[in-house]
Amino acid sequence: xxxxxxxxxxxxxxxxxxxxxxxxxxxxxxxxxxxxxxxxxxxxxxxxxxxxxxxxxxxxxxxxxxxxxxxxxxxxxxxxxxxxxxxxxxxxxxxxxxxxxxxxxxxxxxxxxxxxxxxxxxxxxxxxxxxxxxxxxxxxxxxxxxxxxxxxxxxxxxxxxxxxxxxxxxxxxxxxxxxxxxxxxxxxxxxxxxxxxxxxxxxxxxxxxxxxxxxxxxxxxxxxxxxxxxxxxxxxxxxxxxxxxxxxxxxxxxxxxxxxxxxxxxxxxxxxxxxxxxxxxxxxxxxxxxxxxxxxxxxxxxxxxxxxxxxxxxxxxxxxxxxxxxxxxxxxxxxxxxxxxxxxxxxxxxxxxxxxxxxxxxxxxxxxxxxxxxxxxxxxxxxxxxxxxxxxxxxxxxxxx
Amino acid sequence: xxxxxxxxxxxxxxxxxxxxxxxxxxxxxxxxxxxxxxxxxxxxxxxxxxxxxxxxxxxxxxxxxxxxxxxxxxxxxxxxxxxxxxxxxxxxxxxxxxxxxxxxxxxxxxxxxxxxxxxxxxxxxxxxxxxxxxxxxxxxxxxxxxxxxxxxxxxxxxxxxxxxxxxxxxxxxxxxxxxxxxxxxxxxxxxxxxxxxxxxxxxxxxxxxxxxxxxxxxxxxxxxxxxxxxxxxxxxxxxxxxxxxxxxxxxxxxxxxxxxxxxxxx
Numbered sequence: 001x002x003x004x005x006x007x008x009x010x011x012x013x014x015x016x017x018x019x020x021x022x023x024x025x026x027x028x029x030x031x032x033x034x035x036x037x038x039x040x041x042x043x044x045x046x047x048x049x050x051x052x053x054x055x056x057x058x059x060x061x062x063x064x065x066x067x068x069x070x071x072x073x074x075x076x077x078x079x080x081x082x083x084x085x086x087x088x089x090x091x092x093x094x095x096x097x098x099x100x101x102x103x104x105x106x107x108x109x110x111x112x113x114x115x116x117x118x119x120x121x122x123x124x125x126x127x128x129x130x131x132x133x134x135x136x137x138x139x140x141x142x143x144x145x146x147x148x149x150x151x152x153x154x155x156x157x158x159x160x161x162x163x164x165x166x167x168x169x170x171x172x173x174x175x176x177x178x179x180x181x182x183x184x185x186x187x188x189x190x191x192x193x194x195x196x197x198x199x200x201x202x203x204x205x206x207x208x209x210x211x212x213x214x215x216x217x218x219x220x221x222x223x224x225x226x227x228x229x230x231x232x233x234x235x236x237x238x239x240x241x242x243x244x245x246x247x248x249x250x251x252x253x254x255x256x257x258x259x260x261x262x263x264x265x266x267x268x269x270x271x272x273x274x275x276x277x278x279x280x281x282x283x284x285x286x287x288x289x290x291x292x293x294x295x296x297x298x299x300x301x302x303x304x305x306x307x308x309x310x311x312x313x314x315x316x317x318x319x320x321x322x323x324x325x326x327x328x329x330x331x332x333x334x335x336x337x338x339x340x341x342x343x344x345x346x347x348x349x350x351x352x353x354x355x356x357x358x359x360x361x362x363x364x365x366x367x368x369x370x371x372x373x374x375x376x377x378x379x380x381x382x383x384x385x386x387x388x389x390x391x392x393x394x395x396x397x398x399x400x401x
Numbered sequence: 402x403x404x405x406x407x408x409x410x411x412x413x414x415x416x417x418x419x420x421x422x423x424x425x426x427x428x429x430x431x432x433x434x435x436x437x438x439x440x441x442x443x444x445x446x447x448x449x450x451x452x453x454x455x456x457x458x459x460x461x462x463x464x465x466x467x468x469x470x471x472x473x474x475x476x477x478x479x480x481x482x483x484x485x486x487x488x489x490x491x492x493x494x495x496x497x498x499x500x501x502x503x504x505x506x507x508x509x510x511x512x513x514x515x516x517x518x519x520x521x522x523x524x525x526x527x528x529x530x531x532x533x534x535x536x537x538x539x540x541x542x543x544x545x546x547x548x549x550x551x552x553x554x555x556x557x558x559x560x561x562x563x564x565x566x567x568x569x570x571x572x573x574x575x576x577x578x579x580x581x582x583x584x585x586x587x588x589x590x591x592x593x594x595x596x597x598x599x600x601x602x603x604x605x606x607x608x609x610x611x612x613x614x615x616x617x618x619x620x621x622x623x624x625x626x627x628x629x630x631x632x633x634x635x636x637x638x639x640x641x642x643x644x645x646x647x648x649x650x651x652x653x654x655x656x657x658x659x660x661x662x663x664x665x666x667x
Contacts, residue, residue, distance in 0.1 A: 009530070019499055019526045021457040023551040023576050025558070165463060166453065178456050183577025185553060282500045282526070283454065295473040296504030297453040 010199020089381030097208035102189035115170030117149025119193030194237025195314030198285030209243025261303035262330035415620030420629030424472030459580030482517030582609030
């Protein structure tokens with residue numbers, strides 16, 4: 001059974017667990033208990049659902065990409081529109097859930113890490129709405145390439161802390177957020193942004209993101225009847241993918257594909273494909289597939305997408321890869337950009353570069369599948385935040401003069 | 402247990418437990434520093450292994466790890482063997498994060514520990530719940546597995562950890578990461594008192610101790626004092642100052658911290 005995980009030790013098969021300094025153990029135990037109680041409490045569930053509906057704008061539509069489908073001439077392509085969520089990505093599902101949980105636990109301060117800034121914006125948004133103070137750690141490198149989101153966080157009243165250690169990206173922002181949390185653990189809630197980290201975080205984030213897959217199942221059944229043949233989502237840490245896949249895990253006939261960032265190509269070593277090329281290790285509190293060297297030092301990841309630029313992956317994805325329930329593939333920067341252009345031109349939807357990785361894979365799959373089949377792609381976020389990155393790249397090749 | 406940690410029971414109080422980073426700034430410097438620390442009365446040497454993502458460490462130790470680039474857990478253990486040949490006979494404790502340890506492999510670790518007279522192992526991101534089998538193996542191999550407790554550790558948990566503790570029990574004085582501090586967590590005194598009542602092995606305090614007064618104050622409350630960041634910072638400052646001779650200056654600093662003696666550099 002694929003859905004019964006994690007076990008009581010926070011394990012997904014051999015993956016997951018809880019590898020943190022002793023200082024944080026009590027906080028994780030406290031969080032586990034609070035989460036369990038909240039999920040069993042109808043009042044909390046009602047409050048969460050109300051916020052997701054009336055504040056975030058759920059359910060998000062499942063859009064048939066008619067023009068794109070015609071262009072590739074194979075399977076029907078459907079898009080689960082997480083880009084239409086408040087703040088523009090799936091991240092808000094989890095941020096609202098965790099910040100409501102923080103409030104329920106009487107914590108007054110929230111700390112978070114962010115890569116592309118979407119999680120940071122989502123947490124800052126939720127903190128503003130529910131009246132908690134918010135501090136967001138972000139790598140100096142990411143601050144430079146995601147200035148729009150940095151500004152948004154500040155407008156929302158959050159403090160953005162620039163992280164200058166290591167590669168100055170998401171991995172290091174996560175280290176600093178955990179270090180800060182260790183010192184402030186008694187009144188501060190750590191709102192983690194993906195299905196990574198020590199138990200119970202991978203489970204908490206997954207459960208708050210399951211709404212994506214649950215809605216997709218229902219909507220697809222309404223439009224087409226039954227279940228789609230293939231479901232595809234991009235994987236950095238892997239929260240949108242985990243939320244999308246989880247409700248489908250027991251439907252063995254549904255093919256699930258996770259797409260990692262192939263960067264400049266696997267052969268160049270400049271990528272963020274930890275399942276495809278990594279080995280088992282421990283990062284940020286859990287055992288999972290990682291990109292590391294022979295002495296166990298974590299290798300710097302690379303991706304055009306700040307949101308996928310992470311050297312590890314959520315432990316449940318590692319488990320799903322090891323048990324072969326989900327297939328993981330890679331898409332390069334160039335392929336993702338091409339998919340981004342196609343979707344913009346064909347459907348009038350500018351996807352986030354993260355989501356464009358999933359799209360590129362979907363286009364590849366679609367051509368090889370018969371017309372009566374369907375592929376659902378999780379469009380995890382919109383591309384507004386990436387406009388300056390895209391502009392710089394496309395201007396270089398002269399496409400948009 | 403039949404390793405050098407057994408000698409700690411008779412050590413003078415408070416024990417002085419310095420932490421240094423293997424390879425900072427070179428393997429040869431690490432040997433020199435270790436021997437100087439022994440001369441100044443160190444009771445245990447805690448040898449850190451550089452790691453790319455040291456969650457429990459503050460900026461001073463992170464910087465030391467960067468200076469020690471290229472050092473690995475395997476090379477550091479062989480370095481201990483070299484220290485032994487040069488006269489180091491106090492217990493040596495390897496301080497490493499779980500990921501480099503897993504990559505080295507348990508069997509290789511114990512083989513190297515035996516070959517190089519390593520006495521203990523401390524993994525700050527391997528909590529009690531995750532360390533059961535490794536603790537058992539350490540016991541069987543006569544390597545002391547050092548456990549940590551923090552001001553946030555509940556009484557019930559403290560009891561369980563203390564009951565299983567080997568070598569000495571490492572109490573963390575503050576929340577957060579390693580580094581110098583002026584104040585300790587208000588729960589520290591309670592933590593030390595309870596820890597001492599639950600175990601017969603020495604109880605030591607670490608994280609944030611940097612002055613003579615702190616050393617004395619802490620020494621009255623427990624059996625040993627762990628000092629890392631301030632030693633590493635001072636050693637680095639002395640090394641980059643061309644007017645100072647490392648050996649005498651570093652010894653003078655350590656002596657003033659541990660013995661309260663004021664050395665005059667001529």
